[in-house]
Every structure is written in C-alpha cells, then in structure tokens.
Amino acid sequence: MTLLSQLLPPAAQQLRDAGIDGAMGDARVLLAHAAGIAPDRLTLHLADPATPEVTQRFAELIARRAARVPVSHLLGYRLFWGRRFAVSPDVLDPRPETEDLIAAALSRPFGRVLDLGTGSGCILLTLLAERPAAQGFGVDLSPAALQMAARNAEGLGVAERVSWGQGSWFAPVRGSFDLIVSNPPYIAADEMAQLSPEVRLHEPRMALTDEADGLTHYRVIAAQSPGFLSPGGRLMVEIGPTQGPAVAGLLQAAGFQDVALRKDLDGRDRVVSGVAPNAA
Ligand SMILES: C[S@@+](CC[C@H](N)C(=O)[O-])C[C@H]1O[C@@H](n2cnc3c(N)ncnc32)[C@H](O)[C@@H]1O
Incomplete structure (x- = not known):
C-alpha cells in the first residue's frame, strides 16, 4: 500500500x-x-x-x-488580500506586490472607485469588499478578463456594487470618481524574454507588456485621469521598480498635487499616487 x-x-x-x-x-x-x-x-x-x-x-x-503551468492555474484560484480569486490563462495572476496598492488605497476614504485594467478584479473587488458602502467600475480591454472579474464579484458578494466596461482605458467610462486605481501592463517589450516560462507562456501578453518602453499606458492614464476625478480625488498606480521617477513625472506634468512614491515590503518603488489637479 x-x-x-x-x-x-x-x-x-x-x-x-x-x-x-x-x-x-x-x-x-x-x-x-x-x-x-x-x-x-x-x-x-x-x-x-x-x-x-x-x-x-x-x-x-x-x-x-x-x-511550467503555474500552480494557480492548476488550482484554479489565487489568494489575494486574504480572499480567493478565480484565475485562468485569461487574466493576470494577482500578485502580492499589488497588495501594496490596496494598502495605499485603503489609507483614505472613498465612495466611488474606478479600476483601469481590472483583470481578475482583484484590486477593485478587494476595495469594495473592504469598504461596504463603496461603488466600483472596472474596465478592461479583454472581454474574457471581464467575465472572470464578474465571476469573482459574485463569489465575493459584491456584484451589486460593481459595473463593468469593455474598452481601452477611459473609453467606456462616464462620470467622476473619488479614486482611480490601475495596475496597467508595464513590462517593456525588450524585458519580456527575461520572464519565467510560467509568466511568459501562461499569462496573457496584453496584461504584461505595452509592446514598447513600459510607460505607454501611464501616459494615457496620467493625462486623462483628471477629467474623471472629483475634487480632491486620488490616482494610484502600481509601477515596476525602475519606473518611479518617470511615472511620478507624468503625474506632475498632468498637474497632480502631492505626488508620492510608495515602496513595497522589499523596499522597491511600487505605487505612485497623486491628488487631482482640481482639488480645492
Ligand atoms: C497588469 S494586468 C492587471 C490586472 C489586475 N488589475 C491585477 O492587478 O492583477 C493589466 C490589465 O490591463 C488590461 N489592459 C491591457 N490593455 C488595456 C487597455 N488598452 N485598456 C484597458 N485595459 C487594458 C489587461 O487585459 C489586463 O487585465
């Protein structure tokens, strides 16, 4: 036996x-x-x-x-901020680094939150689960990712407080928000070959890279966010460890105030935030 x-x-x-x-x-x-x-x-x-x-x-x-199939794909889920998120090859696996963005977002009150590039929904749905009065809108270019995010919203019991829009960044967005969060694809095209097979072969390429210098999406998000933030509203983006000064510069150029860089537990730059330029 x-x-x-x-x-x-x-x-x-x-x-x-x-x-x-x-x-x-x-x-x-x-x-x-x-x-x-x-x-x-x-x-x-x-x-x-x-x-x-x-x-x-x-x-x-x-x-x-x-x-080299990721463990999460074999299990069908990944834990994030203590909750279980269903995952598949259609979405980026929620990463522990992204929990730093959650910690930063939860440090101030918010009512309406917009998540650009929601993927599994891990950022938006965690924020809604942690703030029971908040409402959210999640955007993704990938219809398959939005299906997974909607499934996760049901599983976490927050589906009634979230709606979804399919399209590129702000294209499907209407209205204004207290908080805009995003973890856009930020790996430069010439860094893709260095990724592990688990990431390179099993995660969606459109979730990983902008096919350029890694900053393309931050340029759009920084420039257009002010039009969708309420007075005093905040923008918070996850970044790659070398992108802090460049992304902080983009927020400053777009008029954001109090632009700040936050480090992750390993001491690497991980989140850039700023307050809407039209704040009182
Ligand atoms: C790095 S993943 C982040 C996923 C999830 N928010 C997370 O933190 O785990 C980036 C997401 O952006 C989406 N995306 C890529 N290009 C986009 C675009 N032009 N407009 C909207 N979403 C886009 C991808 O499909 C992917 O879900």
Whole structure:
C-alpha cells in the first residue's frame, strides 16, 4: 500500500528536474489539491493510503507543473488580500506586490472607485469588499478578463456594487470618481524574454507588456485621469521598480498635487499616487 507521503519525494524531484524553485512546496500544495485536503492540513493526512484515483490525479498535476503551468492555474484560484480569486490563462495572476496598492488605497476614504485594467478584479473587488458602502467600475480591454472579474464579484458578494466596461482605458467610462486605481501592463517589450516560462507562456501578453518602453499606458492614464476625478480625488498606480521617477513625472506634468512614491515590503518603488489637479 502506498502512502500519500511516499508520493512526495519523486514528485518534488520531477519538478526540480524541470527547473522549478520551491519544488517540494508546490508538490505538497498539488498533493493536497489532488486528495481534496486543505493545504494546511496535508501533514495530518500524510500517513493515509494513496488511492489509485488520487495517485493518478496527482501524477497529472505534477506533469503539468513540470511543463511550467503555474500552480494557480492548476488550482484554479489565487489568494489575494486574504480572499480567493478565480484565475485562468485569461487574466493576470494577482500578485502580492499589488497588495501594496490596496494598502495605499485603503489609507483614505472613498465612495466611488474606478479600476483601469481590472483583470481578475482583484484590486477593485478587494476595495469594495473592504469598504461596504463603496461603488466600483472596472474596465478592461479583454472581454474574457471581464467575465472572470464578474465571476469573482459574485463569489465575493459584491456584484451589486460593481459595473463593468469593455474598452481601452477611459473609453467606456462616464462620470467622476473619488479614486482611480490601475495596475496597467508595464513590462517593456525588450524585458519580456527575461520572464519565467510560467509568466511568459501562461499569462496573457496584453496584461504584461505595452509592446514598447513600459510607460505607454501611464501616459494615457496620467493625462486623462483628471477629467474623471472629483475634487480632491486620488490616482494610484502600481509601477515596476525602475519606473518611479518617470511615472511620478507624468503625474506632475498632468498637474497632480502631492505626488508620492510608495515602496513595497522589499523596499522597491511600487505605487505612485497623486491628488487631482482640481482639488480645492
Ligand atoms: C497588469 S494586468 C492587471 C490586472 C489586475 N488589475 C491585477 O492587478 O492583477 C493589466 C490589465 O490591463 C488590461 N489592459 C491591457 N490593455 C488595456 C487597455 N488598452 N485598456 C484597458 N485595459 C487594458 C489587461 O487585459 C489586463 O487585465
């Protein structure tokens, strides 16, 4: 009789051979998934027998992981700000760095929030879940991403407070907002080759790069946001670690006040914010 614990070492070796860092951690998460056990309870079940069905499911998951499919795509979800977001190859995986944008956004009150390039909806839906009186509008160029975001809104119980617009940046947007947030595609075209296979091959290219210098979308967002912010409203964008001065300069050029750079937990520039130019 094979035990669940005995499946782990060869699986982790298979992942190591495929060049995957953290192979044992991934193998444990996938074994828990294959066995229908919560990941934090796997240790309690390691002496359980491995049924043929679980062994087969686990082998298939490990083979796909060895082909560099992200763990989140194998599980179908990713945790963000303590909540579960459904993900697929149609949306960017929510990243821990983006939680810095959430922390910054929650530091002041807001009623109406606009999220440009909503993807899975992780930013907008987290803000709505954290602020039960707030209303949101999420924009994406990708209809498939908007479907995933709408599904996540249902799952988090905030669907009645959010609406969606398909199109490029401000094209589907009407009215004004207290807060505009965005994590636009900011990887420069010539940096794409350096990305891991998980990102390069399994996440949507249109979520990653502007196919240019990485700043294209910030130029549009900084220039047009003032027309959609209420007096005193704020713009907050996530940035790549080298883009702080350039993006802060774009906000200043658009007339934003109190332009500030916020660092992530690793000490790298991560969020640029500013107050609407028409503030009193
Ligand atoms: C970096 S992802 C961010 C997704 C999500 N907000 C997050 O933080 O995980 C950028 C998103 O912008 C969308 N996007 C790309 N070009 C766009 C455009 N011109 N107008 C609106 N959305 C766009 C992509 O489809 C993608 O969902």
